[in-house]
Amino acid sequence: MTESIGDRIGRVRRRRGMTQEQLAEASGVSVATIRKLERNDRDSARMSTLRQLAQALGVRTTDLMQTGPIAPPVAPETDPAGILAVRRVITPARGLGRVVLADDTAEAPTLTGLRASLREGNRLYQGDNYAATVAALPSLLTEAAQLADLSDGDAWLAALKVQAQAYQLAGSTLIHLRHDDLAYQALSRAIDLAEQSGNQILAASAVVSLCWLLLRQRRFDEAEQVAVATADEIEPSFRHSTAGHLGTWGWLLLRASAAAVRNNRSPEAADLTRQAKAAAVLVGRDVIDYHEYWTTFGPTTVAMKEVENAMIQREFGKALALSAQVVMPRRSTSNNRNRHLLDLAAAHSEQRDYAQAVEILTGIKRAAPEWLRYQRYARDITVTLVARRKRDLSPQLVQLADFLSVEV
Structure with a gap:
């Protein structure tokens, strides 16, 4: 049993x-x-x-945590609009002889055109426009595969790199939409393609996304081990490495730290964060390179993750004190920024500053509603606020509860 x-x-x-x-x-x-x-x-x-x-x-x-078999779902899962088309590309039907590929495009894709499509897909994703991102993925992934099939030599390596980036975009989008198994397949494919292209840093960037998925699945031991092992593989030369290289290495350490602190390994988490901070000091400022390595990394990123670790350890006063060191990113749809704001809302709620918690959540809802809609953390905070303010619900809290499907 x-x-x-x-x-x-x-x-x-x-x-x-x-x-x-x-x-x-x-x-x-x-x-x-x-x-x-x-x-x-x-x-x-x-x-x-x-x-x-x-x-x-x-x-x-x-x-x-539970390690036994998982009971089957009560009813079959259904895919929301658009996901089925993505699923058909990532997990195509196949028979004995070959994979049944999607229909060819009318014109042969070009590397320039594919890179432009990838930039547009990244722009949609970073802007929290998940419906449009999902709609763009099937053709982007199909064209990337076709370009690789049609290329050779250096052009083939360049096509593989873009194909890897397209699969990382797919994996990250699917994580947000909570299609974990499909996201894993996309990110695994991204790692394989990046390694095949000879771009080790790009492959490691996809590992960063994969570790995010492992954290979401509560696979803390595996997330820490994979992140540390990959960081060791790409350990940079601090004098000569690019900001993208340092950022990818730093993010791997932050993922390992996040896994360790959730797994009751606080000393290890603190040591990993210190190493990431050393890389951030060399970078000097937060560098954004979404089209290359999906990297936003620098002192602000590390400072936000220190707040997150303090929240995991239920050190709410420390989290609020550390937040004073954070220079907030300007982009309102920054996932790191908004995840940090959720930590602040939770900290204020735990410190019984309910009005401030509601104000922060309302600000996220106004700036990034589509992102907030998929955040269970936001719903948990709102459930707590509603329970503690049951007799005195403000209009803003009622609106948040309605938005996040929390009963009042």
Whole structure:
């Protein structure tokens, strides 16, 4: 019989010689929650709750997480509009002899035209226009494959590079839309193509995106190991490396740090962040190179991730203090910027500054509504705000709740 999360918590707790009340006091998780988990009244828990329990029990967060078989869904999953066309390109139908490819385009694609299409796709993605990005992906991926098939020599290597970038765009978009398995296939293909083209930094950039996916799937051990191993492979020469190289290396360290802190490995997380900060100091300012390595990296990026790590460790006052070091990016649709703002909203909520939390969330909704719509973190914060302000809901909080489908 598969051991549940609650079974595992109870087993480790008893091995430590702790009562439920002692575990509650040590972790900050209520006795009622611990009892519900151990009785299997609840079959899941928030990641922050699992981390608190793991820290109190002296184990990794992943040690408490479900590892048994996953029950089949109640009903078949359906693809939203546009995703099926992307799925057909990334996972084409095939028989015994060959893959059934999509129809050829009317005209043979050119490298110049494909690069222009890729830039437009990146612009749509960075602008949070996910519907338009999804609509553009099938033809972009198909044309990239056709160009590689038609090319040879240096032109073939250049075509492979663009094809890898197109698959990374697809993978990143699919992560946002929570199509994890399809995103994994796209990013795995991006890594293969980039390595085949001889561009190791481009391949490592796709690994950065893949580690983001692993974090979303709570695969913390794997995310940390893959990120550190890849960082070791591309370790830069600090005197001669480009900003793109330093940025990709720095992002790998930040992904490893994010995995470590979520897995109750705070000293390792702090050390990895220090290394990333050293790279950021050399870069000097946040460099944006979305069309090359999907890299926005510099001191501001690292400062925002330090705030995120403090939030994971539930050090809310420290998170707000660290936020004073962050120079906010101007671009309102910056994913890093808006993820950082969610951390600030959560910190203010935990410090009982509810009005400020609502103001921050409302600002994100105004600036990047399509991005916010897909953020479970934003919904969790709003659920907490509604519960704590049930008798005094402001119009702004009601609007946020409606937008994020939170009951009031």
